[in-house]
Amino acid sequence: MKNQEIVFSKNQLQRYPIYLKLFRQLYEKGQISVSSPQIAKELGYSQEQIRKDLQAISGTPGRPKRGRSLERLIDDLEVFLGYRTETKAVLIGTGHLGGALLNYPNFESMGLHIVAAFDNDPAKIGERLGGKSILPMEELKGTMEKEGALVAILSVPGHVAQEVAESAIEAGAKGLWNFAPVHIAVPEGITVENVNLASSLAVLNHRMLSALSKEEQ
Amino acid sequence: MKNQEIVFSKNQLQRYPIYLKLFRQLYEKGQISVSSPQIAKELGYSQEQIRKDLQAISGTPGRPKRGRSLERLIDDLEVFLGYRTETKAVLIGTGHLGGALLNYPNFESMGLHIVAAFDNDPAKIGERLGGKSILPMEELKGTMEKEGALVAILSVPGHVAQEVAESAIEAGAKGLWNFAPVHIAVPEGITVENVNLASSLAVLNHRMLSALSKEEQ
DNA sequence: TAGATTGTTAATCGATTAACAATC
DNA sequence: TAGATTGTTAATCGATTAACAATC
Numbered sequence: 103m104k105n106q107e108i109v110f111s112k113n114q115l116q117r118y119p120i121y122l123k124l125f126r127q128l129y130e131k132g133q134i135s136v137s138s139p140q141i142a143k144e145l146g147y148s149q150e151q152i153r154k155d156l157q158a159i160s161g162t163p164g165r166p167k168r169g170r171s172l173e174r175l176i177d178d179l180e181v182f183l184g185y186r187t188e189t190k191a192v193l194i195g196t197g198h199l200g201g202a203l204l205n206y207p208n209f210e211s212m213g214l215h216i217v218a219a220f221d222n223d224p225a226k227i228g229e230r231l232g233g234k235s236i237l238p239m240e241e242l243k244g245t246m247e248k249e250g251a252l253v254a255i256l257s258v259p260g261h262v263a264q265e266v267a268e269s270a271i272e273a274g275a276k277g278l279w280n281f282a283p284v285h286i287a288v289p290e291g292i293t294v295e296n297v298n299l300a301s302s303l304a305v306l307n308h309r310m311l312s313a314l315s316k317e318e319q
Numbered sequence: 320m321k322n323q324e325i326v327f328s329k330n331q332l333q334r335y336p337i338y339l340k341l342f343r344q345l346y347e348k349g350q351i352s353v354s355s356p357q358i359a360k361e362l363g364y365s366q367e368q369i370r371k372d373l374q375a376i377s378g379t380p381g382r383p384k385r386g387r388s389l390e391r392l393i394d395d396l397e398v399f400l401g402y403r404t405e406t407k408a409v410l411i412g413t414g415h416l417g418g419a420l421l422n423y424p425n426f427e428s429m430g431l432h433i434v435a436a437f438d439n440d441p442a443k444i445g446e447r448l449g450g451k452s453i454l455p456m457e458e459l460k461g462t463m464e465k466e467g468a469l470v471a472i473l474s475v476p477g478h479v480a481q482e483v484a485e486s487a488i489e490a491g492a493k494g495l496w497n498f499a500p501v502h503i504a505v506p507e508g509i510t511v512e513n514v515n516l517a518s519s520l521a522v523l524n525h526r527m528l529s530a531l532s533k534e535e536q
Numbered sequence: 537t538a539g540a541t542t543g544t545t546a547a548t549c550g551a552t553t554a555a556c557a558a559t560c
Numbered sequence: 561t562a563g564a565t566t567g568t569t570a571a572t573c574g575a576t577t578a579a580c581a582a583t584c
Contacts, residue, residue: 109574110525111574111575112522113575114575115518115521115522115525116515116518116519116521116522117518118518118521119500119515119517119518119520119521120500120501120502120515120517120518122517123477123500123501123502123517124501124502137540137541137542138541138542139540139541144502144504145502146502146504148576148577148578149541149577150576150577150578151575151576151577153541153542153543154543154575154576157542157543163542163543164541164542164543165541165542165583165584166539166540166541166542166543166582166583166584167539167540167541167542167583167584168540168541168542168584169541169542170542183521183524183525184524184525184528189524198418198419198422198423199419199423201415201419202415202416202418202419205415206415206416206516208500208516208517209520212517212520213524214520252527253523253527260340276527276530276531277523277524277526277527279519279520279523283336283337283340283425284337284340284341285337285340285341285361285362285363287361287363291530291534292530293523293526293527293530295519295520295522295523295526297514297516297519298333298336298337299423299425299514300336300337300339300340300425300429301332301333301334301335301336301337302333302496302512302514303336303426303429303431303496303512304332304333304335304336304400305329305332305333305512306470306494306496306510306512307400307401307406307430307494308327308332308400308401309494309510309512310469310470310493310494310510311401313493313508313509313510314469314493317508326550328550328551330551331551354564354565354566355565355566356564356565365552365553365554366553366565367552367553367554368551368552368553370565370566370567371551371552371567374566374567380566380567381565381566381567382559382560382565382566383558383559383560383563383564383565383566383567384559384560384563384564384565384566385560385564385565385566386564386565386566387566
């Protein structure tokens with residue numbers, strides 16, 4: 103009995119943490135189950151999409167007339183999203199953004215454990231930031247190997263991002279979480295996820311201006 | 320002669336700042352024009368997609384055998400992305416992430432001018448952060464109206480994001496740049512763009528684990 | 537039972553890719 | 561001229577939506 107390969111699109115994957123957040127809120131309010139029409143109303147997704155999304159990550163079926171158990175959904179989502187499995191990460195680049203990420207309180211609860219922070223600025227080495235002391239880049243490989251870190255969080259300036267990415271891959275990183283506003287080329291088998299503020303702003307700006315110009319007519 | 324309505328998908332809009340970054344790099348290196356095969360090689364997009372993307376934002380056609388002028392492309396992209404037009408914004412929530420955003424040096428060059436920062440913590444009012452002094456929420460509406468700010472950047476905790484969003488809309492915001500990990504419900508005509516780290520991490524994690532398990536086989 | 541909600545199968549929609557004539 | 565690259569039109573692919581029988 104082979105597991106049927108389910109393909110998850112990027113959009114779909116992005117929706118799951120949003121479901122989880124909602125389900126936790128509803129559960130805290132005392133609700134015990136939830137239906138796709140309710141979710142649709144709360145999040146603005148279509149009912150069909152919600153049903154497909156939840157079917158894909160839940161082993162148990164929903165129940166007509168009642169919907170799905172919030173407790174079970176939360177459980178399924180936490181497992182699916184890997185929140186119950188620790189993934190070790192290093193953070194490279196301890197500027198303002200790096201500092202904010204080191205202080206972000208929720209990564210641990212998402213299973214992401216940042217084991218160390220790195221910078222190439224000698225003045226910063228040894229300083230503490232977000233509870234971690236900053237190490238020199240020379241120690242990257244040793245640390246990643248010792249800790250078994252799979253993820254490198256890149257909060258470095260764009261012009262060094264490619265080079266830093268290569269060091270991280272050389273040190274054993276299989277996933278790069280790239281906050282620099284540049285494309286990073288990687289070999290087969292390495293995953294890159296970009297958080298690009300310029301891209302996000304482009305979407306906001308264009309959509310907002312379209313909406314405004316429509317309003318004017 | 321009516322402008323033919325071009326619809327830009329979210330993915331497409333997100334690509335433009337990445338093109339721009341690349342074109343600026345190539346231009347600085349002395350290159351004067353660029354072809355879609357070269358861009359495809361650099362960024363990993365398909366040639367066809369690149370041609371469609373650039374056609375959509377450039378008034379002038381490319382030239383067979385030579386490609387497109389980098390100078391013109393950079394110009395077209397800066398205009399299209401609104402980098403030549405100032406948009407005023409306020410930032411709400413001056414935690415670590417808010418601080419990092421206030422210190423982000425590139426927003427001005429993207430046409431986004433943060434005119435003020437707000438927080439509801441009395442201890443923070445009056446402090447300075449990223450060159451701005453922190454104002455109390457009571458002054459939000461007055462400030463946004465006086466400055467004509469269209470965008471509110473929300474770097475507040477998730478549990479207050481909806482409420483803060485409503486205040487911002489009430490104060491005249493037409494676009495919300497939401498860094499809180501929750502869905503925000505808004506009336507017609509208001510644009511929300513989410514930067515959701517939990518969503519981004521979900522994509523990274525799932526893709527990385529898929530790639531790793533494929534490798535094992 | 538009646539009705540709300542489920543899961544599945546088919547239809548639609550939109551974005552990406554392929555094919556190819558036009559042209560510098 | 562030959563060949564690389566363009567822009568356009570058609571085909572494919574994938575995701576979302578619609579329709580509807582199943583069921584608690």
